[in-house]
Amino acid sequence: MLFIIYLLVQASSFFVCLGCYNSVKKTQLKYFLPFLFITGIVEATAYWIPLKGISKFNIFNTFTTFEFVFYFFIFSKHLKLPYYRYPVIAMIFIYPITVYLNLKYIQGFHTFHSYTFLLGSFFMVLFSCLFFFESVRLENLHKMLPDQPFFWVCTAFIMFYLGSVVINSLFQYLMSFDMQSQGKRIYSIINQSLNLLLYTGFIYAFILCHRKRKTSISP
Secondary structure (H helix, E strand, C coil): CHHHHHHHHHHHHHHHHHHCHHHHCCCHHHHHHHHHHHHHHHHHHHHHHHHHCCCCHHHHHHHHHHHHHHHHHHHHHHCCCHHHHHHHHHHHHHHHHHHHHHHHHHHCCCCCCHHHHHHHHHHHHHHHHHHHHHHCCHHHCCCCHHHCHHHHHHHHHHHHHHHHHHHHHCHHHHCCHHHHHHHHHHHHHHHHHHHHHHHHHHHHHHHHHHHHHHHHHCC
């Protein structure tokens, strides 16, 4: 049941973005539309391929790497201070190389890249905090944080990736022989719940873009 709700919320995030696109396209969140479309395809593929006896680790390793790179790109569009923005841009190039080296020399290509996922999660929380720090600088105090769509995206990022740090730190234990059946269920429930929070944050951000546009053009 939770999985169905998660898929509905995820699909809803794409359709809300599409429905609000006239407003969203005027912001840096416009890049989410193709990203969410790709996300839906990946999720559908990941659901289907195990039925054919194919491991889904490769598709998730590839997609989550792309996902982090995309999110770093989004941060590079929102952070204005050079000493915040440049490290984010550097991570766009460094992170996929790190994932490849991890899979080739440490964890192997036939398992989930939990080490570099944790690394990416750490930087997602860090960059979200940098956005908050930048937003409360004196020159930005006239802007109410809750009125900024990206504030809700960052809030969703922090909740999702802090939770991911915990669950992926326990990944090897949950997937161990003694815990495998129950561990998969626990991991799935927590991961899907975190995804619900993430995509709900996206949805609200898109709706806020639409509301702000309607307010700005109203007489």
